Amino acid sequence: MLRKYVIEREVPGIGSNSAEGFCTVAGTSNTALARLGTRIQWVHSYVTADRTYCIYLAENEEVIREHARLSGFPANRITEVVTMIDPTTANRTAVSRVA
Numbered sequence: 001m002l003r004k005y006v007i008e009r010e011v012p013g014i015g016s017n018s019a020e021g022f023c024t025v026a027g028t029s030n031t032a033l034a035r036l037g038t039r040i041q042w043v044h045s046y047v048t049a050d051r052t053y054c055i056y057l058a059e060n061e062e063v064i065r066e067h068a069r070l071s072g073f074p075a076n077r078i079t080e081v082v083t084m085i086d087p088t089t090a091n092r093t094a095v096s097r098v099a
Contacts, residue, residue, distance in 0.1 A: 001059075002039075002040075002041065002057040002058055002059060003058065003059070003060070003080055004043075004055065004057055004080070004081040004098050005055070005056045005057075005061070005064060005078055005079065005080050005081060006053055006054070006078075006079045006081060007052075007053070007054040007064060007077070007078050007079075008051060008052075008054075008075075008076050008079075009051060009052045009054065009068075009073055009074050009076060010050065010051055010074055011051065011052060011073070011074065013049075013050065014047055014048075014050060014051070014052055015048055015049040015050065016049075017047075022047075025073075028071050028072065028073075029042060029071050029073070030042075031070075032067050032070035036063060036066060039059045039063045040056060040057070040058040040059070040063045040064065040067055041056065041058070042054065042056055043055040043056060043057060061078050061080075065078070081098050082097060082098060083095055083096070083098050084098060
């Protein structure tokens with residue numbers, strides 16, 4: 001079963017990348033993902049000036065570290081997501097855990 005993770009990557013200047021630069025970064029990640037098969041999936045990433053916050057589904061942290069090694073990207077912090085909340089959570093009687 002794949003679990004959801006947030007990966008914080010410190011990449012100085014990443015936010016000033018061009019569209020072509022982001023295409024290259026995504027292609028590098030996709031190549032590493034293809035090598036790892038169904039054990040890991042990239043959902044999406046949020047980019048700030050000097051960091052990315054990437055959402056992944058993976059079997060475990062070790063697969064994420066292997067992806068980082070293959071792609072050449074740092075994985076400075078890996079955190080498993082235990083639940084999700086949003087504004088509608090205030091209207092619920094229970095909050096479900098992320099499986």
